[in-house]
Amino acid sequence: MLDPRNIIRTDKRTLSLMINAKGELIVRAPYNCPESKIFDFIKQKEDWIVKKQNAVRSNSYINLNVANYTSFLFLGKELTPLISNDVKEIMINDNKLLIPLKISSDKILNKVEKWYRKVAEEVLIERVNFMANRLRLRPANITTNNNKTRWGVCDSRGNIAINWRAIFLPPNLLDYIVVHELCHLLEFNHTPAFWSVVGNVLPDYQMLRKHLKCLNYLILLFRKE
Numbered sequence: 001m002l003d004p005r006n007i008i009r010t011d012k013r014t015l016s017l018m019i020n021a022k023g024e025l026i027v028r029a030p031y032n033c034p035e036s037k038i039f040d041f042i043k044q045k046e047d048w049i050v051k052k053q054n055a056v057r058s059n060s061y062i063n064l065n066v067a068n069y070t071s072f073l074f075l076g077k078e079l080t081p082l083i084s085n086d087v088k089e090i091m092i093n094d095n096k097l098l099i100p101l102k103i104s105s106d107k108i109l110n111k112v113e114k115w116y117r118k119v120a121e122e123v124l125i126e127r128v129n130f131m132a133n134r135l136r137l138r139p140a141n142i143t144t145n146n147n148k149t150r151w152g153v154c155d156s157r158g159n160i161a162i163n164w165r166a167i168f169l170p171p172n173l174l175d176y177i178v179v180h181e182l183c184h185l186l187e188f189n190h191t192p193a194f195w196s197v198v199g200n201v202l203p204d205y206q207m208l209r210k211h212l213k214c215l216n217y218l219i220l221l222f223r224k225e
Helices: 037-043 046-057 105-135 166-168 171-183 194-203 205-215 218-221
Strands: 005-009 018-019 025-030 072-074 077-084 089-091 096-100 141-144 152-156 161-164
Touching: 018 046, 025 037, 037 046, 072 166, 096 105, 105 141, 105 161, 105 166, 105 171, 152 171, 161 166, 161 171, 166 171, 166 218, 171 194, 171 205, 194 205, 205 218
Parallel strands: 005 025, 077 096, 141 161
Antiparallel strands: 018 025, 072 077, 089 096, 152 161
16 A cells, blocks of 8 residues: 555545655545545555656656755756845845745745746746747737646637746747647647647757656646645
């Protein structure tokens, strides 16, 4: 039987499992759910758990400092957090992420996430607009989202949403995600015609796609469920 590293009690009525960016099993369970039921549930999902853990742990691209939140990424650049009495809000200075001293240690991750989300909304939407103008395309709407498995989405109405965690990625991979979703305005499904359109914009898209897949662990960061 697999033991979860963490059992988190919640107000939700159902059990849920998650594999985090380090390959650890996180279990969320109702307050009144007995441990025997939790472990039975884990046993039932053992194949899924092992598969997901192996996929994460075999990824040689994982940056353990980032996975452990001892450093942070911004557009592919690794930042070392530094508590500072000289700043009033979270900001980047060279290779440092400056965090105000007034933020208590137990709230730092929440504050950093909020900062990321705010900056991501500005940077990612601006990048989509830039590339859309370059390609002479007009999305109906551009937003950021918190998707659990996808870096970007374009729906049938032409609405594009980019996962806010794309702010972690190097600019070339961010542009791949943006171009990918914009090309869905021309070809909605992943047909050969779609990939031909992508290839016309990004001739090295196959290499970028493989690289992005190696960094999929980043989409597991700052997950609460």
